[in-house]
Amino acid sequence: MEEQDYIVFENYLLEALSEAEKNAFEARLNTDTKFKESFNTYKELSSFLKNKFENESASTAFQENLKSISNNYFGNQKTSKKIIKFKPWQYAVAASIALLIGIVMFNNFSTPVYSDYANYESISLTVRGGQDGLLKTAENAFNTKDFAKAEIAFKELLITDENNTELQFYRGVTNIELNNYALADWLLKGLKEGNSVYKNKATWYLALSKLKQKDYDATLEILKTIPKEAEDYEAAQKLINKLD
Amino acid sequence: MSDKKKHEDQKYIDGLLQNNSFIIEAIYEKFAPKVINYIRQNSGDSDQAQDIIQETLITIYNQSTEKKLKLTCPFDAYFFLLCKRKWLNALKKRSYKEVTIKEGMLSKGDQAEELAFETDVFGEKHALYTEMFNKLGIACKDLLRATFKIKSMEEVAESLGVTYAYARKKKSLCIGKLTELVQASPKFNLLKN
Numbered sequence: 001m002e003e004q005d006y007i008v009f010e011n012y013l014l015e016a017l018s019e020a021e022k023n024a025f026e027a028r029l030n031t032d033t034k035f036k037e038s039f040n041t042y043k044e045l046s047s048f049l050k051n052k053f054e055n056e057s058a059s060t061a062f063q064e065n066l067k068s069i070s071n072n073y074f075g076n077q078k079t080s081k082k083i084i085k086f087k088p089w090q091y092a093v094a095a096s097i098a099l100l101i102g103i104v105m106f107n108n109f110s111t112p113v114y115s116d117y118a119n120y121e122s123i124s125l126t127v128r129g130g131q132d133g134l135l136k137t138a139e140n141a142f143n144t145k146d147f148a149k150a151e152i153a154f155k156e157l158l159i160t161d162e163n164n165t166e167l168q169f170y171r172g173v174t175n176i177e178l179n180n181y182a183l184a185d186w187l188l189k190g191l192k193e194g195n196s197v198y199k200n201k202a203t204w205y206l207a208l209s210k211l212k213q214k215d216y217d218a219t220l221e222i223l224k225t226i227p228k229e230a231e232d233y234e235a236a237q238k239l240i241n242k243l244d
Numbered sequence: 245m246s247d248k249k250k251h252e253d254q255k256y257i258d259g260l261l262q263n264n265s266f267i268i269e270a271i272y273e274k275f276a277p278k279v280i281n282y283i284r285q286n287s288g289d290s291d292q293a294q295d296i297i298q299e300t301l302i303t304i305y306n307q308s309t310e311k312k313l314k315l316t317c318p319f320d321a322y323f324f325l326l327c328k329r330k331w332l333n334a335l336k337k338r339s340y341k342e343v344t345i346k347e348g349m350l351s352k353g354d355q356a357e358e359l360a361f362e363t364d365v366f367g368e369k370h371a372l373y374t375e376m377f378n379k380l381g382i383a384c385k386d387l388l389r390a391t392f393k394i395k396s397m398e399e400v401a402e403s404l405g406v407t408y409a410y411a412r413k414k415k416s417l418c419i420g421k422l423t424e425l426v427q428a429s430p431k432f433n434l435l436k437n
Contacts, residue, residue: 006420007413042423048373049419051310053392062263062305066298069265073272074294124263166264197255197267231273 001038009042065124112242114212117235118205120173125166142170147177165196172202176209184209192225200230207236216243253319260305271301275320279327287335296334300327303367311366317355325360330367368435376425384418391415 011017012025029036122143125135138153140146154171161167168187175184188209191202207222220243226236259267276297283293300323307313315322377385390400391411401411426432 001420001423003417003420006416006423010412010416010419038423038427041426042419044369045373045419045422045426047310048370049377049388050392051306052374052377053389055309056393058263059305059309062260063302065263065265066268066301066305069268069272070294070298073269073276074290121265124265166266197259197270201266229274231270 001035005035005038006042009039012039013043013046061124112211112239114176114208117208117211117239118173118176123170125170138167138170142174145177147174150174151178151180165191165194165198169198169202169205172209173205176205176212179212181209181213192222200226200232204230204232204236207239211239219243249316251315251317251319253317254315256319257304257308257313257315260301261308268301271319271323272297275323278320278324282324282328283331286331288331292331292334296327296330299367300330303363303370306370307363307366313363315359317359321356322359322363325356326363329360329364365435368431372429372431372435373422373426376422376429379425380418380422384414384421387411387414388418 125139134153134157138150141150151174157167172184172187188202188206191198203226207219210218223236223240280290280293394400397412398408401408
């Protein structure tokens, strides 16, 4: 292609051609395959570049987050696969030590508490380069455990975005932390009965809220509704065993 | 594609786009074990599986931001096929090793296969475009970066200390140069067909 062709490509994409120029351009697209191919590649590259630079910061944030989740996941996989070989007599020793520790632990810590189980991580609510100030406020407040401030931000965000299940969920957790159980339970119950991706997480935290309120019967009842495929299923089973 | 119905698993695509940690973790929990198994059974190990899964998720992310990817099949099938394709490509690249592939059950021409193919081609093109962009001269790279970051061509011209008309012309010529680099690469012709 000539230099002039690329200039016309650009002007066509910018809709900066006159009616006559536009018609001539489209006519050539229909007859000249090479011209058309070049134009299509040019167009695709424009869209590629636009995306590459406009989303640069969001994309970097995504890749970093992905990397840490991936390392976490594969790290856990590797440690759980580590095998230590024992001789038979060592099993007997290990078993009696474990039993001893078990008895001591059981006597000392027989009542499980909320803080042993609430292990949510930092959250990231802002989507593209953080254009929304209020989301950022909520995110920062939550991550720095300033739950009173987080509650104010979540409350306001939910006024304009009332069906946002992510916000509902974190507002629920925030209110457990603030001991506003009525509000926390109401929010989490709504999610538990819904069908969002937060369904199982919300059920787990609803149980933890009851645990924090020392309502052990309600905790147990809710824990038993957590399905096998839920991320917290194993933790839920452990808690059931402790409470039962 | 637009007439086909969106699958409920679209939530995974949307979650990636929103950089939602819960969803990304859920993807690993639910879908990674199958991929890891497959790669382990086909001349790979779990480190390689980790890379393949990560690259695949980045490709899906890129395609969704640029082309508004719409899932028309279960995420499970789509994701597995994509990882598999990436792994087979990686194996081809280090073909000094003899490779035996244990084929799973796959039906040709189904929705997942089609979509995985599209995403795979997108990913390959994306890699090629990035490679060619890096071959451009510094002046072009800076100008293009400024053009798409700042958006207003007047401001771009000002920030680079050139006239508006020159900046606009230069932008077309730089993308033109990139077009030529891409078209001249043998890989592009393979991808086109």
